[in-house]
Amino acid sequence: MIEVKPAHDFGDMATMFAPKNPESSVCWCLSWRLGSKENRSLVGSQRAEKVRELCARDLAPGVLAYRDGEVAGWAGIAPRAELHPFANSRKIPHLDDLPVWSLWCIRVRPGFRKQGVTPALIEGAVDYARVNGAPVVESYPADNGGERVDLTMAFVGTRDMFERAGFEKAAETTSVVGGFPRILMRRTLT
Template identity: 85%
Template sequence: MTLEVAPAHDFDDMATMFTPRKPESSVCWCLSWRLSSNENRALAGTARADKVHELCSRDLAPGVLAHLDGEVAGWAGIAPRSELHPFANSRNIPHLDDLPVWSLWCIRVRPGFRRQGVTPALIEGAVAYARASGAPCVESYPVDNGGQRVDLTMAYVGTRSMFERAGFIKAAETDSVAGGFPRILMRRMLD
């Protein structure tokens, strides 16, 4: 079994992760935490895919993709917080200081690839990408669920324990909630 994580520059691989059964459907494409509310609402149907195609063609990838034995297995959204309108302007998630932190806001593993180590590999791959891009710190905003089950529709934010296992520490409370659980701000400083 070969598990590799790399920057998401291949739009076809992104499409494998996100294309809905009906291409004209307005699904997330992991843009909801990247764009302002107005921009997000304005992009409908295939325009969302077009926006991701544009993001994949930039020097700075929109995140990282995991491949298990050559097949697309998972995604992690990571970018400078300053590029992520909802986080950069959030009233619910605090800014602790002026560090140009990167935010790791979404982790998604495709059905059939779960429970094979993809999530920890995505977190480490995202952190490595941020470090290689000059980030001094990576933040995440997982739920503090105390071991309780998280509804799969809200599980993309991750859990406190999964980020603790990856070397993140709780840095602050937030006023944000996901799936009925409070979200916390966790950090991992990079050397």
């Protein structure tokens, strides 16, 4: 069974993101949340501490999927206004003034792939946004036409995966990931 919960447990977040060497500067899914200056200034364990702060807030930084009680995956979901790169993007348009939430990252741990974790994460993220009053959830997946997406760039998801989850293409973007154009997809919640 797969259960999706708000990511308030820092230890479980560390299961998804912590490097073997705590002083390594890995993403921790902060690159799409922070402005570039702040993102570059946080190095090594400072990145983990920033995530610890985010987990302690009332509004979790995203959701975690659990399969049989074990951390299986992550989805980054938050109000777009909190996500500096999306709130200020010149490549991904704002379609209207709605307080949309952005679903920007999906990651499934090795050993849990191809077991239904991704659809559960998307649905769990959408549910979390709905419970917190979001009128619309946006995603910005690769429009890969069925071609394979390199695993290092697959965190954005694909058009097909979001269409299966009830999202519809809402706009083109000028953003590219892994050689594929990204599109703006939406799922209306109200």
